Amino acid sequence: MTVNNGELLFIKSVKDGIPNKDPLQDSDARRIFPEEDGRISLTDVSIKRDVRDFVIDLYPDGGDEQNNHVFVQQQFNDKGKLMGRKSLANNIAQIVNKEAEAKKDMKSVLVDHSFDVRTFGIVYSEKPKFHLTGPVQFSWAHSMHPVESRYVQGTVVMPSKDGSNEDEGKTQGTIWTAYTVPFAVFAMSGVINAKNAAHTGMTMNDQELLLRSLWQGTQHRQARGRGQQEPLILVHVEYNDPFFRIGYLEDLISLSPEADTWREDGKQPSSVKEVTLHLTELLNVLEEHKDKISNCRIWTHTSLKIDGDISAYQQPVQW
Structure with missing residues (x-):
């Protein structure tokens, strides 16, 4: 059973670090907005890496059914050299004892045994070449306020x-x-395309693993420069129409204090307990389109203050 059309909204915080540095700016924060705007950003690639790294550590042997291997990862061969696409694919085929099948149909082997291929898609440039558009696509994550690194x-x-x-x-x-950044809150949206999921073979189990990996992967992947990161809220909206989505969920939420406070020295919030996330507009839009929504789930961090009644959608964090 493949997944439904859906959308994701993920918000996380960082303290004392920069979760996605810009090598072209002396490893300062990434800034794609004008200087007067002040917001900083994280690439979608960094979010996917959090997910992949968590799955690798959760299922180092691919899981009981050998279907949760990760294709895109940093791996070295016996000579200490980084492995490319072909070697990474062949390594998975060898582990699952499908080397003979892989010579004829590597696409099927990777779809059957690689979580990230089914979820994020693949571009395979070795012969025979093929590509699959991933059903899950993330936007960049942007801070919800001005940030001075x-x-x-x-x-x-x-x-x-x-x-x-x-x-x-x-x-x-x-x-x-x-x-470094003393404290910042980032919002990211994502989509799950039901039609693409059918093409890649993404399953409901893959979807649940993705949600778990967004939450726990943010906490799990550690490095000194990344700072202390915590997931604050994860919203998953599923639609009963494979061609419908609300879109731009991140524009339906806001954070207080307002931007001017973040620009004033000595007044910037320094912890999750000093901010409030306003969800009333999002909840109203969900109610407006409830006939198109088959399910909505919201997970929250215990320290996050929320403006809006999410009790109808709130889920316990049991991962």
């Missing part, structure tokens, strides 16, 4: 090289520099 410095006690009588400077600790 801070340039900070520090020292590492460990010297960069062994000391010597000739060069005492090498015994000193090294200096590090980095950009």
